[in-house]
Amino acid sequence: MIHGESYKPIIAEAAKMAVGEENIYERVFIFELLKDKNDPNAVAGAVGYSVREPKFYVFKAKAVLLATGGATLLFRPRSTGEAAGRTWYAIFDTGSGYYMGLKAGAMLTQFEHRFIPFRFKDGYGPVG
Numbered sequence: 001m002i003h004g005e006s007y008k009p010i011i012a013e014a015a016k017m018a019v020g021e022e023n024i025y026e027r028v029f030i031f032e033l034l035k036d037k038n039d040p041n042a043v044a045g046a047v048g049y050s051v052r053e054p055k056f057y058v059f060k061a062k063a064v065l066l067a068t069g070g071a072t073l074l075f076r077p078r079s080t081g082e083a084a085g086r087t088w089y090a091i092f093d094t095g096s097g098y099y100m101g102l103k104a105g106a107m108l109t110q111f112e113h114r115f116i117p118f119r120f121k122d123g124y125g126p127v128g
Contacts, residue, residue: 025059027051033064033104043104066106068097 016024030048037044045060102108 025057028057030068030100033066033100034058034060035104041105066097066101068100 027050028048029051030046032047033043034045034047036042043061043064045058046064048057048059049055050057098108
């Protein structure tokens with residue numbers, strides 16, 4: 001049985017150990033990418049705020065990975081019952097990463113892809 005929600009905590013714990021908890025910022029809403037003043041094709045950081053505390057963050061970086069997820073709720077899933085609430089149908093995948101990338105000058109391609117979970121006997125999941 002494949003359950004994506006059981007893998008995510010395991011991977012998150014390994015990432016915390018590798019990077020160090022002092023270098024992880026959780027519950028920060030990033031709303032703007034900062035362009036590099038010396039290279040107009042590069043992103044040099046990001047700006048965001050805490051969703052729990054009155055804090056504003058400005059991150060500088062040598063490299064930026066935009067990993068906000070897709071836009072999973074553009075279409076209604078065919079899943080029923082408990083499958084409709086699995087973590088691969090994340091409610092926060094709103095497409096905001098597409099917007100930030102586009103605003104920063106990224107070329108957006110392959111929007112014809114749509115996620116449909118593979119179904120098999122006694123299970124379903126984001127595989128294949």
